[in-house]
Amino acid sequence: MGILEGKRILVTGVLTDASIAFSVAKLAQEEGATVVLTGFGRLSLVERIAKRLPEPAPVLELDVQNTDHLDTLADRVGEHLDGLDGVVHSIGFAPQTALGGNFLNTPWDDVATALQVSTYSFKSLAVACLPLMKEGGAVVGLDFDASKAWPVYDWMGVAKAGLESCSRYLARDLGKHNIRVNLVAAGPLRTMAAKSIPGFQEFEDSWPEKAPLGWDLADTLPTAKACVALMSDWFPATTGEIVHVDGGVHAIGS
Numbered sequence: 001m002g003i004l005e006g007k008r009i010l011v012t013g014v015l016t017d018a019s020i021a022f023s024v025a026k027l028a029q030e031e032g033a034t035v036v037l038t039g040f041g042r043l044s045l046v047e048r049i050a051k052r053l054p055e056p057a058p059v060l061e062l063d064v065q066n067t068d069h070l071d072t073l074a075d076r077v078g079e080h081l082d083g084l085d086g087v088v089h090s091i092g093f094a095p096q097t098a099l100g101g102n103f104l105n106t107p108w109d110d111v112a113t114a115l116q117v118s119t120y121s122f123k124s125l126a127v128a129c130l131p132l133m134k135e136g137g138a139v140v141g142l143d144f145d146a147s148k149a150w151p152v153y154d155w156m157g158v159a160k161a162g163l164e165s166c167s168r169y170l171a172r173d174l175g176k177h178n179i180r181v182n183l184v185a186a187g188p189l190r191t192m193a194a195k196s197i198p199g200f201q202e203f204e205d206s207w208p209e210k211a212p213l214g215w216d217l218a219d220t221l222p223t224a225k226a227c228v229a230l231m232s233d234w235f236p237a238t239t240g241e242i243v244h245v246d247g248g249v250h251a252i253g254s
């Protein structure tokens, strides 16, 4: 029996089959879950990718900057599932001016977009799903270690620091519903989001060397495994936590 047997999971953030969210959705299904996806923008592309899952999954439209989409999300998910045991937030975006070494010159409007899509949306998504969430449920988000300043990551790094804090406050406020909130801090992975970061190559070059366990930039499975484990019943007393899936880089001085 899989560790998500009988669980109903909403997975956001599938764009391509390299997306971390695709790997999470696939593994969740393999572990027994029923999965519904949300997609942003290129919905026909997301629907095509969804057909590559072991079980084709319905795709609902969700732009986290669109309050209508958020307000109607629970009803739309409710057409497919009679409740939710898990929600995966795998969403991030920052305009080009907010990345790549332009930190001192990024205009506020672009910073605001990065924060709304990558940080505030963790709270928006959790609250939008709350009417369907069952006791013992879990919300999981995707983080990039924000405890230090990285080359080129710039305002996305600030957004991730906010995400880490947001996760702790959500854990505080959803605890009374017996809902856990945790993050998985992944090492660099070759996805669309990563490719859009000018200078991402710097991470690609150094990470596998620095990581005590080594690091495969094309393998999203270890990250997906952590997300699935956190949504299972095997972390019943863990919330407000950040699990690093980075080959161990966070633990090592340079």
Ligand SMILES: NC(=O)c1ccc[n+]([C@@H]2O[C@H](COP(=O)([O-])OP(=O)(O)OC[C@H]3O[C@@H](n4cnc5c(N)ncnc54)[C@H](O)[C@@H]3O)[C@@H](O)[C@H]2O)c1
Binding pocket: 012, 013, 014, 015, 016, 018, 019, 020, 021, 039, 040, 041, 062, 063, 064, 065, 089, 090, 091, 092, 093, 117, 142, 143, 144, 185, 186, 187, 188, 189, 190, 191, 192, 193, 194
């Ligand atoms: N790839 C990496 O190196 C890496 C490392 C650590 C954490 N992460 C995080 O993992 C998460 C998923 O990214 P990924 O690397 O799988 O890339 P990806 O490009 O496959 O996924 C990013 C997703 O964000 C979605 N998105 C962007 N704007 C949105 C909006 N307004 N509303 C709803 N969805 C929106 C995109 O449609 C896409 O599906 C992000 O939070 C990212 O920061 C990525």
